[in-house]
Amino acid sequence: MKASFIRDKNNQPLGIIGVSRDITERKQAQDALRESEANYRQLYDNAPSAIYQIDFRTGKFLKANDVFCEYLGCSQKEIASLSLYDIMTEKSQKLFLGRLNKMALGDKIPEDMEYEIINKNGKRIWVQLNSKNIYDSDGLAGADVIAHDITERKRAEEAIRESEEKYRTILEDMDDVYFEVDIKGIVTFVNASSCKMSGYSEEELLGMPFKKISAPDDIEKVMQYYGEIFLTGKTGKPFLWSLVKKNGNRNFLK
Numbered sequence: 001m002k003a004s005f006i007r008d009k010n011n012q013p014l015g016i017i018g019v020s021r022d023i024t025e026r027k028q029a030q031d032a033l034r035e036s037e038a039n040y041r042q043l044y045d046n047a048p049s050a051i052y053q054i055d056f057r058t059g060k061f062l063k064a065n066d067v068f069c070e071y072l073g074c075s076q077k078e079i080a081s082l083s084l085y086d087i088m089t090e091k092s093q094k095l096f097l098g099r100l101n102k103m104a105l106g107d108k109i110p111e112d113m114e115y116e117i118i119n120k121n122g123k124r125i126w127v128q129l130n131s132k133n134i135y136d137s138d139g140l141a142g143a144d145v146i147a148h149d150i151t152e153r154k155r156a157e158e159a160i161r162e163s164e165e166k167y168r169t170i171l172e173d174m175d176d177v178y179f180e181v182d183i184k185g186i187v188t189f190v191n192a193s194s195c196k197m198s199g200y201s202e203e204e205l206l207g208m209p210f211k212k213i214s215a216p217d218d219i220e221k222v223m224q225y226y227g228e229i230f231l232t233g234k235t236g237k238p239f240l241w242s243l244v245k246k247n248g249n250r251n252f253l254k
Helices: 024-046 068-070 090-104 149-171 193-196 216-232
Strands: 002-007 013-019 051-053 061-064 114-118 124-136 140-148 179-181 185-188 240-242 250-253
Touching: 024 051, 051 068, 068 140, 090 114, 090 140, 216 240
Parallel strands: none
Antiparallel strands: 002 013, 051 061, 051 140, 114 124, 124 140, 179 185, 240 250
């Protein structure tokens, strides 16, 4: 309401006039906005996942919830002085900068990205980030990000890779001929001894039907043998078969 006096010709007050404008819709909108912001803040603070907002131009964190602070081993006050570059490993920094460059050029990039960070206590943590970019009048300004700790998953993947490398090393160094064949009878892996004995290179053997290096009179027996293994999942008993070399000669194997 806006009010003012009504005065007579001698400037003496006679009364008051008031003018009011209906602002119900505006008040309802303001109340709804406050309620929405309160709900957002509650969700932000109590979310089980780590959430933060980043300024791409400075690299600084604008805000973060307690879960993300726990990841970094720092307080809410401390995080305001940190940037992504402070916590990322050198390799992750390069990945992040490359991602920023692609975004600046308008290239399409995956929403999810994995980075390795180092927290205040020196502990290395792998995080998967899902971000929503923020734009202003000058272009790409920053992002709202949800971060998930995937350290255990990355460790498991690394353990599997190391195990596979050791396995492959053993196979490569063994004197016995070793093949891996898929359910269609196609060669998917061979060791060095297989190449040496067959006379084929690794590139030639990979993708080759296994029956091509089996003697014609052994093909049915070999394919039946592999079929039983695929059906039962059990290791078959050794049997005698002939490997046909690239030059046409045969080697008997068991």
